[in-house]
Amino acid sequence: MPVPFEALIPYGIMLVMFGATGAGMSAFRNYNNEGKRARRSLDTWDRVLMERDARLTGSLRGQRDDPKAPPGFETSSMWKVEERIL
Secondary structure, eight states: OOOOOGGTTTHHHHHHHHHHHHHHHHHHHHHHHHOOOOOSSOOOHHHHHHHHHHHHHHHOOOOOOOOSSSSGGGGGOOSSOOOOOO
């Protein structure tokens, strides 16, 4: 017994909407990571290096190959100043 094509229209709509959502999420992640693959299972060292890269280049995913830091980087420390308790 054949299925009427009207019964398949909702499935087609759902398939298109899931596809559009997946493509949108993929495009957003690609844009957010500057065209690079997403980083997985980051540890503390990776986060420290990402923060250093952000201070050097202004971007979490950017990297520099100069051996010398830009001017002003010597005072840009990753150590946060916190209030003394006493």
